[in-house]
Amino acid sequence: MPLDAAAAATEARPLLEVEDLARDFDVSKPLLFRLLQGEKKRILHAVAGVTFAIPRGTTLSLVGESGCGKTTVARLVVGLYTPTRGAIRIDGTDMATLTSRAAQAPVRRRMQMIFQDPYASLNPRWRVGDIIAEPIRAFGLMRDRGEIEARVGQLLRQVGLSEKDSEKFPHEFSGGQRQRISIARALSSNPEFLVCDEPTSALDVSVQAQILNLMKDLQQRLGLTYLFISHNLAVVRHMSDRIGVMYLGKIVELAPGETLFARPLHPYTRLLLEAIPDLEMTGRQRTPVGGEVPSPINPPSGCAFHPRCPFANDRCKAEAPALVTREGVQVACHAVEEGRLAA
Amino acid sequence: MPLLEVRNLRVEFPTRRGVLTAVDDVSFSIDEGEVLGVVGESGAGKSITGTAIIRLIEPPGRIAGGEVLLAGRRIDNIAPEEMRHVRGKQIGAIFQDPLTTLNPLYSIGRQLAETMQTHLGLSDRDARARAIRWLEDVGIPGAAQRIDAYPHQFSGGMRQRVVIALALCAEPKLVIADEPTTALDVSIQAQVIALLKRLCREHGTAVMLVTHDMGVIAETADRVAVMYAGRIAEIGPVRDVVKGARHPYTEGLMGSIPSLTHRVERLRQIDGSMPRLTDIPRGCAFNPRCTKVFDRCRIERPDLMATDGPTRAACWLYAKGEARDAA
Numbered sequence: 212m213p214l215d216a217a218a219a220a221t222e223a224r225p226l227l228e229v230e231d232l233a234r235d236f237d238v239s240k241p242l243l244f245r246l247l248q249g250e251k252k253r254i255l256h257a258v259a260g261v262t263f264a265i266p267r268g269t270t271l272s273l274v275g276e277s278g279c280g281k282t283t284v285a286r287l288v289v290g291l292y293t294p295t296r297g298a299i300r301i302d303g304t305d306m307a308t309l310t311s312r313a314a315q316a317p318v319r320r321r322m323q324m325i326f327q328d329p330y331a332s333l334n335p336r337w338r339v340g341d342i343i344a345e346p347i348r349a350f351g352l353m354r355d356r357g358e359i360e361a362r363v364g365q366l367l368r369q370v371g372l373s374e375k376d377s378e379k380f381p382h383e384f385s386g387g388q389r390q391r392i393s394i395a396r397a398l399s400s401n402p403e404f405l406v407c408d409e410p411t412s413a414l415d416v417s418v419q420a421q422i423l424n425l426m427k428d429l430q431q432r433l434g435l436t437y438l439f440i441s442h443n444l445a446v447v448r449h450m451s452d453r454i455g456v457m458y459l460g461k462i463v464e465l466a467p468g469e470t471l472f473a474r475p476l477h478p479y480t481r482l483l484l485e486a487i488p489d490l491e492m493t494g495r496q497r498t499p500v501g502g503e504v505p506s507p508i509n510p511p512s513g514c515a516f517h518p519r520c521p522f523a524n525d526r527c528k529a530e531a532p533a534l535v536t537r538e539g540v541q542v543a544c545h546a547v548e549e550g551r552l553a554a
Numbered sequence: 555m556p557l558l559e560v561r562n563l564r565v566e567f568p569t570r571r572g573v574l575t576a577v578d579d580v581s582f583s584i585d586e587g588e589v590l591g592v593v594g595e596s597g598a599g600k601s602i603t604g605t606a607i608i609r610l611i612e613p614p615g616r617i618a619g620g621e622v623l624l625a626g627r628r629i630d631n632i633a634p635e636e637m638r639h640v641r642g643k644q645i646g647a648i649f650q651d652p653l654t655t656l657n658p659l660y661s662i663g664r665q666l667a668e669t670m671q672t673h674l675g676l677s678d679r680d681a682r683a684r685a686i687r688w689l690e691d692v693g694i695p696g697a698a699q700r701i702d703a704y705p706h707q708f709s710g711g712m713r714q715r716v717v718i719a720l721a722l723c724a725e726p727k728l729v730i731a732d733e734p735t736t737a738l739d740v741s742i743q744a745q746v747i748a749l750l751k752r753l754c755r756e757h758g759t760a761v762m763l764v765t766h767d768m769g770v771i772a773e774t775a776d777r778v779a780v781m782y783a784g785r786i787a788e789i790g791p792v793r794d795v796v797k798g799a800r801h802p803y804t805e806g807l808m809g810s811i812p813s814l815t816h817r818v819e820r821l822r823q824i825d826g827s828m829p830r831l832t833d834i835p836r837g838c839a840f841n842p843r844c845t846k847v848f849d850r851c852r853i854e855r856p857d858l859m860a861t862d863g864p865t866r867a868a869c870w871l872y873a874k875g876e877a878r879d880a881a
Contacts (some may be wrong), residue, residue, distance in 0.1 A: 276739035385827050415595035415766065415828075420810030421820040427820065442740065446767075449812035449821065472814065486744035488769030489814045490796050501693075503709055503742060 224303055225264035226404055226436045227288065232297035234258045234283055238508065255508050257283040259460035260297065262534070265453075267403075269436040270430070272447040272468075275457035276482070276504055277410075281440045284457075285408045287436060289324045290315070301404070320350045323397035327409035329389035333381040339392055340377030343367070346400040366395040370425060387418035394425065398433070408440045423449060444487055448472055456480045458517040460505050466540040476542045478520045478552070514545065522546040555626050555653075556583035557760050558607070558728055563620035565599070565606050567831075571844040575597055576602045576614035576615070578784040579859075584728065589754070591792065593768060593773030595807075598781040600764045604730045607762070608632075608641050609693040617702055625727070646721030646759075650733035652713035655720070662689075662716050662729045666723055673724035688719040692749060705746040711742035715749065722753055729754065732764045747774055772796050780804045783829055783839035786858060790865025801867040804841045838870065846871060 241246060258280040263270045273281040286292045288299055290306065299306045309315045323346070326332040332343055345351075345361045353359050364374035370391040381389055390410060397405055410423050410426070412417040413445040423446065429435060441447050448468055449455055455465040456479065464477040475481045502519035505511055514532050518522040524545075532543040546552035561653055565577035577599045584590045594600045605611050607628070608620055622630040629640055641647070649655050657665060658824065664708070666688060667681035679872060689697035692715040705713055712735065721729050722747040734750065736741040751774055754761050763775055771778050779789040780801070788801040797807040809822025826843045829835060841851040850870045 236813055276741060387827055388701070417595060417807055417810045417824045420812075420823045421825070423812070424820050426821050442627070443812075444740075444811040445814045447818060448814060470819070482741055484814070487814060488743045488744070488767065488773045489812065490768055490772045490808065490811060491815050501745065504739070547689055 213459060213514075214358045226267045226302055227265045227438065228261050228300040229264070229284075229288065230264070230298045230300075231260050232258060232284065232287060232299065233260045234280075234287055234292055235295045253508055254462050256510065258287065259510075261455075261457070261460075261462050263455055264439060265404075265436055267436055268430070268434050270439055270450055271451040271453050272439040272441060272451040273455045273457055273462075274441060274444055275448050276442060276483075278507060280460040280505055280507075281442075281457050282408055283536070284436060285324070285406045285440045289322060289406050290319065291324075292355070295312070314377075316350060317357065320346075320352075320400045321402050322404040322406065323400060323402040325390075325393050325397050325404045325410045328413050329386055329393055330413075332393055333389055334356060334394075335381055336380040338377065339367075339379050339381065339384075342381070342392065343377070343396045343399050344530055346396065350400050352400060362399065363395075366399055369398065369429070370395045372420075376387060385418075386414050390414060390418075390422050391425070394422075398429070403434070403438045404438070407441075410439075411446060412441065412443065419446070426450070445489070451534075456483065457506065459510050461515065461543065462541070463516065463535065464542045465534070466484065466538070466542075470540055476540060476547050476552075477516075477544050478522055478546065479516050481503065482519070514543075520546075521529050522552050524551075557586045557588075557625060558584040558755045558762070559621075559623040559626075560603075560607065561621045561623070562773060563603065563606060563622065564618045565611060565615060566618040567609065567615045569614075575618075575834075576784055576831060577606060579620070579857075580692055580781075580784075580786055581620075582779055582786065582789060584760050584762060586727065587758045587760055588749075588777065589775045591771035591778040592764045592781060593766060593771050593778060594764060594781035595739055595766060596626070597783075597828055597831070599784040600766075600781045601732050603781070604732050604762060608645055608647055608730060609637050610641075610647075623652075638741050639673070640755070642669060642724050642726070646724065646726040646729040646730065648717055648721045648729060648734045650712075650736050652710065652737075653705065653718045654719050656713060658791050661702045661704055662708075665703075666716075666720060669720060670723050672700045684723070685719075688723050689716070691753070692716070693745075711746060713740055714738060714742075718746070718750060718753065722757065722759065725757060725761065728760045728762065730762045730764070733766070734763070735770060736765065739820075741771070750774075768796070777813040778806050780807070782830070785839065785868060787840065788865050788867040789858065790863070794864045798863050798865075800861040800863050800865050800872065801840075801848050801869045802844050802871075804867070805842075806845075838868070 234257050236255045236257055238255045273284060275281050287294050304318055308404050340363050343366055344359050347359055362379050367374055367376055372391055411422050441451050453470045454468050455462045458479050464480045475484055511518050513529045514527045517527040526545050532544045532545045534541045535548055561581050563580045567574045567576055579848050580603060592600045606617055621628055623766040624644060639684055651736055666685035670676050670681045670684055685710050686697050686701055694700055694715055750835045775792045778792045778795045780787045782803050787794060796808060799808055806822055812821060825844055837853050838856050840852045841847045856868045856870050858866045858868045859872050861867050
């Protein structure tokens, strides 16, 4: 039946597709200073062309160190920034074609964001019930007060809080409980897609475990799709189906989680995995890799990682590697591509 | 004789709503050249313990009881002027944020030289020469040129290297490092930890490493003390605490950390959160969250006691007569 065929096509289509997404920030000094001191404009390429897709019901994580552009990608996807270049398609709809707020609203309702700092992302003057009900009111999903109240109570129970908590203010809750409130707020518009920007990095480990377990349970129960941003590789491994490693605004390796940890290809991924202290590593000796992440205003020529890379040669200094797919793993590295670097 | 001995340390903060006990009857010791890790979640009292030892607690907080002995000599009751010579000369300190540790108005060379001149009585020229050597030693490229640079001209990782040089340059016997790598990225963190480990081994410096990151502790420390609600819950050799924790809190804490080497469907979770200092439960502070709780835990507070493993834990499961029925 054609209806089934159409449904199957929807199933197969990734919920989110991002193509050659880029975002620049102008960090120049004011015009007058520039004229007086003869300086050029300074452009920071926070995201310099990333492409990925997230199939329905799965989790894609982006990892990387500070300044690699992972949070900018998250903000671009939910529309907090407008892209300089590239396309974002939610369930096949190109966000750039929806110009008015009204046209965007039905798509926006389907995605929500959870922020890093649960102390800054909840309005301290609002009661928890109003915070959670805001998306419901903003999208006009329900009109009736009683109905909204019932829905808020249900959401609070879903994230492990009590219905009575809707009368309280955010300051009455601990960090972990506030993050639960953020999750309840994100879920209130019945989204299919959640962008989670470091949702547990402000939390203690035992509370982090509670939140990660909750997010996994909710994903299974509600069939949610996650774009998960984190600098913590262990957390990312726990949460993700696929992982993208970012360095200076680009994805350098994108692979299924298990593959990435079993056989990291890109030298930067290897460095990251090598650098992380782990419980299993008591008494381990290791050789830390030197150098720091260069400034994204003046990224190195060729492959941005070459100044820190032990395998770099002249080609790496001159020519930026493209993301190449081999055996289901995408990697941007000349050394891997040429076979200089064993897998 | 241990290098540092802390006996029944108690730190209180008087507030309008009563006295809060941030550190409650904590005892431990550090041997010469040993690295003791102190872990715990926010509010467990780990940083306060560190700052109490060097007597830098912000008023109105105060040491309300106990003794701190450095090489057998009490330092918790000496005059503030004398304590200033102990800090820096005998105990170095490294804090989380290098920007607040370094004076932004002085060049790093001047800060290093001043520290060494105060504590070691060097001449200007010697102090400068030694400052350059220290900067080379902590891996700052072009040390001789960069010695006159100011803190803002360095990156975060480089600043923390300068802070390490500053803490070690008067050759103290003990360094208290409070979350030294928390503000840094993982690849920089690995460099800084390796540096701290190497320098302390070379100079025979003991380290009290305070952090919330079990991974850092697992790699760096010889022994570890796990703190909960102002008390030590468990203390012992690092491998035994990580792999064979005896205290239910430590066990839960280790299980709740996602691992890099193996994947689990669900993380072990400890329900609830650490009590606030204003309402610490009667008996064992962990009892409302503990899965193995029994009557005695709700009434009597346990002290550290021997367990059936190499660690010591503050848990009634290991009191004589109780141990068997729990196992």
